[in-house]
Amino acid sequence: EYRILHEADLRDYLAGLPEVAARLGGVPASWSISEVGDGNLNLVFIVKGAAGGVAVKQALPYVRLVGESWPLPLSRSHYEYLALTHQARLAPGLVPAVLHHNEGLALVVMELLEPHIIMRKGLVAGALYPRFAGDITTFLARTLFFSSDLAVTAAHKKEGIAAFAGNHALCKITEDLIFTDPYRVAEQNRWTQPWLDATAAAFREDLDLHAAISRLKLKFMASPEALIHGDLHTGSIMVTESATMVIDPEFAFYGPMGFDIGAVIANLLMAYLASAGHERTAGERRLFEAWVLETVEDVWTEFASEFLELWRTEGHGDGYPRTLFPGEAGALRLEAERQAYMARLFRDTVGFSAAKIIRRILGLAHNIDFELIEDPKRRAISEARSLRLARAMMVDAESFPTIGAVTKAAREVRDW
Ligand code: SR1
Numbered sequence: 001e002y003r004i005l006h007e008a009d010l011r012d013y014l015a016g017l018p019e020v021a022a023r024l025g026g027v028p029a030s031w032s033i034s035e036v037g038d039g040n041l042n043l044v045f046i047v048k049g050a051a052g053g054v055a056v057k058q059a060l061p062y063v064r065l066v067g068e069s070w071p072l073p074l075s076r077s078h079y080e081y082l083a084l085t086h087q088a089r090l091a092p093g094l095v096p097a098v099l100h101h102n103e104g105l106a107l108v109v110m111e112l113l114e115p116h117i118i119m120r121k122g123l124v125a126g127a128l129y130p131r132f133a134g135d136i137t138t139f140l141a142r143t144l145f146f147s148s149d150l151a152v153t154a155a156h157k158k159e160g161i162a163a164f165a166g167n168h169a170l171c172k173i174t175e176d177l178i179f180t181d182p183y184r185v186a187e188q189n190r191w192t193q194p195w196l197d198a199t200a201a202a203f204r205e206d207l208d209l210h211a212a213i214s215r216l217k218l219k220f221m222a223s224p225e226a227l228i229h230g231d232l233h234t235g236s237i238m239v240t241e242s243a244t245m246v247i248d249p250e251f252a253f254y255g256p257m258g259f260d261i262g263a264v265i266a267n268l269l270m271a272y273l274a275s276a277g278h279e280r281t282a283g284e285r286r287l288f289e290a291w292v293l294e295t296v297e298d299v300w301t302e303f304a305s306e307f308l309e310l311w312r313t314e315g316h317g318d319g320y321p322r323t324l325f326p327g328e329a330g331a332l333r334l335e336a337e338r339q340a341y342m343a344r345l346f347r348d349t350v351g352f353s354a355a356k357i358i359r360r361i362l363g364l365a366h367n368i369d370f371e372l373i374e375d376p377k378r379r380a381i382s383e384a385r386s387l388r389l390a391r392a393m394m395v396d397a398e399s400f401p402t403i404g405a406v407t408k409a410a411r412e413v414r415d416w
């Protein structure tokens with residue numbers, strides 16, 4: 001049943017979906033259809049009619065960035081649909097509504113997010129998003145907490161793990177591209193040459209770094225703590241000044257919570273360190289960079305506070321049975337356990353954040369924060385600062401006991 005949809009097929013297909021056709025309005029021939037996908041994997045169409053619009057995402061049977069030589073299962077569309085509907089229940093208003101899903105065509109039709117833009121593009125242009133920290137922390141706290149053993153029964157959790165277990169091809173991309181390739185000779189690696197040649201070579205020889213990234217890789221592979229988005233970079237977030245929407249959860253599976261939180265923080269840190277390479281006035285630059293670092297701090301502190309509050313009020317899962325913590329002494333002890341849990345989660349977050357930075361500079365998939373810095377030497381300076389920060393965060397975890405220590409180190413490396 002699968003075929004790659006082109007404009008004419010898509011028009012006919014959507015015309016056969018009464019709810020979608022009604023949302024678009026007018027006759028199908030009047031709909032405008034454009035393919036706008038700029039991600040690494042899929043086709044994305046924007047369809048607009050007299051009454052409204054929809055977004056259509058179709059998985060390709062291969063990695064779009066590389067081509068047909070790298071096949072990829074269409075089943076990722078099924079997992080994306082599952083994750084989107086799950087996230088919509090747990091974090092209403094923070095993900096697009098799904099209007100239609102066709103498993104055979106590996107296609108999802110969603111509400112069109114307008115006037116939202118991809119957050120990464122806004123950050124490259126120096127825009128500030130005052131609602132972002134509050135919204136993303138609500139998304140993170142609710143999706144992670146409510147799919148964890150702290151909130152659900154053991155049986156429910158295991159059914160969740162089983163439902164996403166087949167998404168292993170997407171996990172393998174992460175295991176290779178984030179946790180392995182940047183640290184070895186791999187054909188697809190690339191970096192800003194010749195300025196980063198020596199750093200890339202040093203990272204390939206650095207056994208402290210190899211031990212640290214391998215610990216993180218194992219955590220990624222063997223810690224089904226919660227249903228994670230799995231690719232929560234700023235290209236997977238759409239924003240306006242007053243709204244935030246998380247998209248593209250096709251990498252979703254039960255994994256370590258710190259991977260999602262770390263992804264958000266990593267991408268903010270890269271926006272911060274890329275800022276020096278983009279054209280903006282000194283005043284704009286100061287304002288933008290101060291806002292980004294404040295947002296990094298808010299992301300962790302607001303996430304931690306929302307997550308802890310959920311645990312205190314909705315912690316009815318099998319993970320920490322309340323019956324084992326009776327009375328005042330029990331309550332105090334349980335609270336101490338919660339604080340220890342958050343300290344461990346913070347360490348994971350810092351490590352994963354570092355891994356996400358390194359992969360964008362030495363691995364296959366880069367980001368426009370750096371790529372749009374036209375002068376390669378200036379780009380390499382921002383990237384080298386980011387690599388220096390990331391290496392320290394990964395190898396020297398004890399030096400980063402708080403999020404303030406992370407932003408302080410980012411500020412220091414900004415002037416390096
Ligand atoms: C070959 S896919 C490269 C990257 O694109 C996705 O957005 C993920 O980040 C993946 O690692």
Ligand code: MG
Pocket residue numbers: 133134135136137138139302306
């Ligand atoms: Mg919040």
